[in-house]
Amino acid sequence: QVQLVESGGGLVQAGGSLRLTCAASGGAFTSYAIAWFRQAPGKERDYIASINWNGDKTYYAASVKDRFTISRDNFKNAVYLQMDGLKPEDTAVYFCAAGLINIATEQDDYDHWGQGTQVTVSS
Numbered sequence: 001q002v003q004l005v006e007s008g009g010g011l012v013q014a015g016g017s018l019r020l021t022c023a024a025s026g027g028a029f030t031s032y033a034i035a036w037f038r039q040a041p042g043k044e045r046d047y048i049a050s051i052n053w054n055g056d057k058t059y060y061a062a063s064v065k066d067r068f069t070i071s072r073d074n075f076k077n078a079v080y081l082q083m084d085g086l087k088p089e090d091t092a093v094y095f096c097a098a099g100l101i102n103i104a105t106e107q108d109d110y111d112h113w114g115q116g117t118q119v120t121v122s123s
Contacts, residue, residue: 002027002098002112009094009117012086018119020081022096027112030054033103034072034079035110038092038119045095045107051079052103059105064090086121093118 008020022034035050049060049070058070069082079096094117097110104110 002029002032004096004098004112004114006094006096006114006117009119011120011122014086014088014121014123016086017084018086020083020094020117022079022114024077024098029077030074031100032098033101035097036070036081036094037097037107038094040092047105049081050103050105057103059103088121088123091119091121
């Protein structure tokens, strides 16, 4: 089964950018839709964005649409989340998840999860 590892988190000032990477191994990567979720301290984990197997379909949460871009490179078994115009309210642990589905926005549709990477946006 697929294993996922997130990287690219860190500390950035408001208005800055970060690019998160979700690296996959151990599975047929092109069989999976991939999504990003995030969880802020004391809050529930929220959906951010998702992408289908070949990247021609993407969905975004309203809170990040026009600021974040999800993409994938199936040759590198990786999915990326380009985050621009970061705001303090984007501070959270960011998780990627994989599911044997076309594309979805619900956590329950994703079976495999990474450990997360911390993103902190200072004001």
